[in-house]
Amino acid sequence: MPGTLAEKFCFVQSAIPKNITKTLIDRAHSGKRFVRKIGDPQWWEFDFVTPPLRYDEAMELYAFVCTQGGQYGSFFVPNLFPQIATGLSAKVAPNILVGADSFTLSSSNYMPGDFIQFSSHDKAYLVTNVTSTHVSIYPKLKAAVGSGSPIKYGEDVLFKVSLQNDENDLLIDAKKGKYSSVKLDLVEDI
Incomplete structure (x- = not known):
């Protein structure tokens, strides 16, 4: 059973929702464009950036991300x-x-x-x-x-998501001392 991202991490500095659909496109030598869809594929993707977190909070969020096993795991994120x-x-x-x-x-x-x-x-x-x-x-x-x-x-609303990548890192900004923002790239898991 997927877990849910802790509420304390659901306050974001910025969030970018992306609507993803897939269209098959072919262009003839004459320049005419042929387009079609197979089915009705659609899913949401999100890029979330947290406000600066204390070092211990950033590491707790990073630990949660690591337990997802890259793109394998799924979890719920409350609507931000x-x-x-x-x-x-x-x-x-x-x-x-x-x-x-x-x-x-x-x-x-x-x-x-x-x-x-x-x-x-x-x-x-x-x-x-x-x-x-x-x-x-x-x-x-x-x-x-x-x-x-x-x-x-x-x-x-709870978005069921997984991570976009198998590689996930955490950037600790030395200029901010013991504070760091965390960026999560997520894709809806439907």
Whole structure:
């Protein structure tokens, strides 16, 4: 069972979310471009940098990273991005089929740019549009969601991730004394 990154390391100085999709591209001699997708591949990647940590904290985080076995292990990272919506009224999903890119709610105040997650699977989704009755998400739903499934949002979203590399190092900046920032390159593990 994957562990969860300790809450004390979930305050970041900077975070870069990356949306990764794969497109097959071929260009003819004439310059015409041919593009297609096989399936609907999509995952999130993140580059996180912590604020300066005390040496003991940096080494504790580094020890956690080392125990992951490089790209082999996976763990959960709480959503580090600020929640835009407040006072959400719709916290339970209707029945949603695989491949859907929106769902109906009788009332909601979700906001584009917020991440959500359905309790039935680990994938995180980005809210892209909201009307009075529909919430659009990206990417398309990867697994069916049963009626009544709780919808996680804000800090309740847990990204299941693994490290981007098998080699992970820690730079201790001598100029900062006993403080160091730690950079983590993570990829969603779906």
